[in-house]
Amino acid sequence: MSLLIKDVLLDGNVTSIYVEENRIAAIGGKARVEADTVIDGKGKAAVPGFVNTHTHAAMTLLRGYADDMNLQEWLSTKVWPAEARLTPEAVYWGTKLACLEMVKSGTTCFNDMYFHMDEAARAVAESGIRGVLSEGFIDRFDAARAEAEFRKAREVVRKIESMRNPRVRPAVGPHAIYTVSRESLVELHRWAEERGHPLHIHVSETNAEVENARKDFGKGPVEYLDALGLLGPNTVAAHCCWLSDAEVQTFAERGVKVSHCPVSNMKLATGRAMPLAAMRAAGVTVSLGTDGAASNNSLDMFESMKVAALLHKFAANEPTVATAHEVFEMATVGGARALGIDAGEIAVGRLADLVVIDLRRPELTPAHNLVSNVVYAANGGCVDTVLCDGRVLMQGRQVPGEAEVLERASSFAAKVAGAS
Amino acid sequence: MSLLIKDVLLDGNVTSIYVEENRIAAIGGKARVEADTVIDGKGKAAVPGFVNTHTHAAMTLLRGYADDMNLQEWLSTKVWPAEARLTPEAVYWGTKLACLEMVKSGTTCFNDMYFHMDEAARAVAESGIRGVLSEGFIDRFDAARAEAEFRKAREVVRKIESMRNPRVRPAVGPHAIYTVSRESLVELHRWAEERGHPLHIHVSETNAEVENARKDFGKGPVEYLDALGLLGPNTVAAHCCWLSDAEVQTFAERGVKVSHCPVSNMKLATGRAMPLAAMRAAGVTVSLGTDGAASNNSLDMFESMKVAALLHKFAANEPTVATAHEVFEMATVGGARALGIDAGEIAVGRLADLVVIDLRRPELTPAHNLVSNVVYAANGGCVDTVLCDGRVLMQGRQVPGEAEVLERASSFAAKVAGAS
Numbered sequence: 051m052s053l054l055i056k057d058v059l060l061d062g063n064v065t066s067i068y069v070e071e072n073r074i075a076a077i078g079g080k081a082r083v084e085a086d087t088v089i090d091g092k093g094k095a096a097v098p099g100f101v102n103t104h105t106h107a108a109m110t111l112l113r114g115y116a117d118d119m120n121l122q123e124w125l126s127t128k129v130w131p132a133e134a135r136l137t138p139e140a141v142y143w144g145t146k147l148a149c150l151e152m153v154k155s156g157t158t159c160f161n162d163m164y165f166h167m168d169e170a171a172r173a174v175a176e177s178g179i180r181g182v183l184s185e186g187f188i189d190r191f192d193a194a195r196a197e198a199e200f201r202k203a204r205e206v207v208r209k210i211e212s213m214r215n216p217r218v219r220p221a222v223g224p225h226a227i228y229t230v231s232r233e234s235l236v237e238l239h240r241w242a243e244e245r246g247h248p249l250h251i252h253v254s255e256t257n258a259e260v261e262n263a264r265k266d267f268g269k270g271p272v273e274y275l276d277a278l279g280l281l282g283p284n285t286v287a288a289h290c291c292w293l294s295d296a297e298v299q300t301f302a303e304r305g306v307k308v309s310h311c312p313v314s315n316m317k318l319a320t321g322r323a324m325p326l327a328a329m330r331a332a333g334v335t336v337s338l339g340t341d342g343a344a345s346n347n348s349l350d351m352f353e354s355m356k357v358a359a360l361l362h363k364f365a366a367n368e369p370t371v372a373t374a375h376e377v378f379e380m381a382t383v384g385g386a387r388a389l390g391i392d393a394g395e396i397a398v399g400r401l402a403d404l405v406v407i408d409l410r411r412p413e414l415t416p417a418h419n420l421v422s423n424v425v426y427a428a429n430g431g432c433v434d435t436v437l438c439d440g441r442v443l444m445q446g447r448q449v450p451g452e453a454e455v456l457e458r459a460s461s462f463a464a465k466v467a468g469a470s
Numbered sequence: 471m472s473l474l475i476k477d478v479l480l481d482g483n484v485t486s487i488y489v490e491e492n493r494i495a496a497i498g499g500k501a502r503v504e505a506d507t508v509i510d511g512k513g514k515a516a517v518p519g520f521v522n523t524h525t526h527a528a529m530t531l532l533r534g535y536a537d538d539m540n541l542q543e544w545l546s547t548k549v550w551p552a553e554a555r556l557t558p559e560a561v562y563w564g565t566k567l568a569c570l571e572m573v574k575s576g577t578t579c580f581n582d583m584y585f586h587m588d589e590a591a592r593a594v595a596e597s598g599i600r601g602v603l604s605e606g607f608i609d610r611f612d613a614a615r616a617e618a619e620f621r622k623a624r625e626v627v628r629k630i631e632s633m634r635n636p637r638v639r640p641a642v643g644p645h646a647i648y649t650v651s652r653e654s655l656v657e658l659h660r661w662a663e664e665r666g667h668p669l670h671i672h673v674s675e676t677n678a679e680v681e682n683a684r685k686d687f688g689k690g691p692v693e694y695l696d697a698l699g700l701l702g703p704n705t706v707a708a709h710c711c712w713l714s715d716a717e718v719q720t721f722a723e724r725g726v727k728v729s730h731c732p733v734s735n736m737k738l739a740t741g742r743a744m745p746l747a748a749m750r751a752a753g754v755t756v757s758l759g760t761d762g763a764a765s766n767n768s769l770d771m772f773e774s775m776k777v778a779a780l781l782h783k784f785a786a787n788e789p790t791v792a793t794a795h796e797v798f799e800m801a802t803v804g805g806a807r808a809l810g811i812d813a814g815e816i817a818v819g820r821l822a823d824l825v826v827i828d829l830r831r832p833e834l835t836p837a838h839n840l841v842s843n844v845v846y847a848a849n850g851g852c853v854d855t856v857l858c859d860g861r862v863l864m865q866g867r868q869v870p871g872e873a874e875v876l877e878r879a880s881s882f883a884a885k886v887a888g889a890s
Contacts (some may be wrong), residue, residue: 074834080750089679090813091846105640109835110832110835110836112838113639113838113842113843113847114836114838114839114842114843114846114847115838115839116835117793117794117839117842117846118779118789118790118791118792118793118794119789119790120789120790121789124789147832150832151832151833153833154832155833171574180503185864198616232752238607275592277867294800313780315784316780316781316783316784317779317780317783317788317846318783318789319784319787319788319789319790321787323784343847346846347842347843347846347847348833348846348847349833350833350849350851353776353849356773357777357780359538359737360733360736360737360777361736362741363736363737363738364735364736364739364743366739367741368739369538369539369544369737369738369739370537370539370540371538371539373537373538374537374538410876411574412530412567412570412571412574412769412872412875412876413571413574413575413768413769413850415530415533415567415876415879415883416530416531416534416879416880416883416884416887417531417534417878418532418533418534418535418883418887419534419535419537421533421813422533422534422537422767423533423534423767426534426537426737426766426767427533427534427763427767427768429768429770429773429809429849429850429851430833430849430851431849431850431851433853434852436516452832453830455832456830456831456832456835459835460835460836460837463835463836468627
């Protein structure tokens with residue numbers, strides 16, 4: 051199995067990219083001239099596939115169901131009642147829809163936390179992209195509920211492990227410190243380490259979370275998690291808006307990976323821009339997430355890159371911060387590092403997870419600076435071709451089976467909304 | 471000349487829209503079943519064409535040329551040297567590129583300020599969309615320069631008037647109070663009133679502008695402009711980030727129209743979110759602008775709608791402000807009111823400036839709420855068909871002549887950048 055992308059723009063040069071099996075085998079002069087599959091890259095540019103490090107994929111079913119509301123009212127009157135109507139099949143079709151949207155906007159890997167994740171795993175396996183999937187664990191400090199949650203989480207992890215699909219990895223997903231007991235946090239972390247799986251958790255999204263932690267646990271969220279041993283290089287912490295400088299330092303020392311979700315943070319008004327500059331100065335790996343489609347409402351990483359840059363320039367009152375190059379790295383190599391996948395850049399030996407962008411579009415004209423155009427002017431619709439694990443998932447914007455996914459997901463969305 | 475859009479979703483119902491000449495003649499049961507041109511609207515939704523009330527269209531040539539810089543350094547080392555290389559022909563092709571990008575993202579009318587605007591007018595006339603075009607007037611408080619600027623401005627207005635094209639209207643464009651003398655401001659306003667043209671000006675974009683006005687004129691920008699008589703219902707004021715409550719009240723009393731440019735304000739770090747809530751409470755007409763492609767870098771109004779909503783939720787720390795419905799109105803009927811065009815909503819008797827959005831896309835699935843999906847999930851690539859003044863400008867995303875525009879604009883962009 052070999053694949054050749056001919057005459058494509060890569061890092062400023064027109065070159066060829068040769069893929070053997072699932073890895074990039076050669077670039078440029080050393081690239082072969084023939085292959086089983088040849089893709090014409092003329093007028094196009096290759097960039098790494100984007101890595102979305104925090105989402106709740108099946109929440110696509112709730113896209114536009116409720117917006118512009120206070121967080122607590124939104125959750126209790128809209129999201130939770132709808133989620134109570136979620137079935138495994140709904141999660142399967144909601145995740146199929148999310149994967150389709152991600153492929154069409156150039157995302158080749160995502161870090162997901164939701165329910166019925168064995169069904170999500172089936173959807174990811176079929177989609178051709180990579181998923182790191184955690185069953186959201188919520189015990190609300192109730193021992194009986196914790197036991198049921200462990201049973202479910204173990205079953206889901208076992209099922210995903212048994213798929214033996216290198217693109218579909220299980221993770222352990224304690225939802226947050228305010229929904230999961232101390233005992234469960236410790237046990238989930240022990241279990242994640244034992245199985246060698248990443249740990250995915252929401253941290254310091256709102257100031258209320260920080261204040262409640264001080265009241266309930268006598269310390270801030272980061273100090274609390276650190277005392278329980280949950281902070282390490284296999285932990286992906288989503289949001290982190292309210293981290294103090296000292297907490298950023300702790301993250302750096304423990305090697306915690308951050309998933310920054312600028313669109314969701316702004317839409318839900320979490321009240322503070324994540325301390326990006328401090329994280330970068332401390333050497334924390336920062337990646338980008340869209341969050342779920344109920345609070346974004348798009349899974350387009352191009353948009354998240356631009357909004358990240360805009361948010362930090364605005365919040366710091368300084369146009370030179372969060373450059374195009376910086377947010378592009380967050381969305382690619384930062385995400386790959388966060389999830390421990392050998393991708394995020396187009397280089398010989400790396401996984402063949404890459405995106406071919408059509409440059410012959412008005413919004414990408416002129417071509418003064420490709421990275422600037424990708425971050426500040428492009429959107430997901432500029433993506434022409436997507437490869438993941440060496441396989442072509444989209445070419446000429448065509449993804450096989452799209453119509454069925456839209457139809458079935460729509461019908462489950464109506465059920466989840468209580469409309470049928 | 472008649473045109474029928476059949477089976478299209480409009481305000482929650484599947485209906486038909488019948489266009490005679492350049493106006494919407496009937497909707498629904500009263501729509502005819504035949505027409506000279508019939509467009510199948512199945513699986514699609516009709517929304518008003520977007521109105522972009524502040525841009526510098528030909529700055530598409532500088533897209534991505536320089537980003538992430540301090541405003542003054544960006545202007546003096548990058549933008550101004552490049553603009554010194556601008557030729558009339560470059561402005562023509564830069565504006566052609568901007569019009570193409572606008573058509574492809576659903577914008578049917580824009581308010582422009584730049585140089586060589588007779589050439590811009592030619593580009594707009596050919597594009598099929600509407601433009602309100604002002605030659606940017608800058609005298610830097612120099613009488614000789616003012617005289618030359620008046621000569622140029624009068625010539626450009628005369629040329630545009632003589633086109634007698636109802637889609638292409640001249641306007642009068644004093645750049646700002648810090649670049650135009652008091653005498654010129656007064657004379658430009660008198661002349662605008664005499665000719666019945668709108669006046670387009672930057673107001674209170676930065677705090678420095680406000681502080682300098684107090685120092686130089688002994689009053690804030692709004693009080694200064696009001697004393698000179700420049701504030702009235704035919705004035706479009708761009709940015710307005712730093713307006714005080716009292717200044718908002720003055721705008722409301724004078725009927726000044728505001729063009730809010732959230733993406734540009736964030737990218738250039740103007741330091742403050744425009745006081746949207748105060749403006750709405752006072753009854754000021756607020757519309758949306760992208761600003762030029764050098765400071766955005768996109769002319770996509772879908773993106774400006776979403777970023778407007780995000781910015782105000784974040785800045786106010788309140789997710790219920792700047793709802794999807796509110797920003798959608800800013801981008802449509804608000805813009806139409808700002809520029810005095812009989813459009814901005816799809817209703818019998820209005821100008822046939824409308825956009826047909828393809829709903830069969832993952833990011834617009836499911837269909838819980840069309841306006842939410844348009845504002846929070848869509849991008850310009852969702853636009854399938856564009857009508858302006860009753861004429862089809864794009865169908866199935868095809869715009870005649872696109873390749874030539876991209877090629878010629880690219881070549882002029884290289885010249886303007888000094889690359890050839």
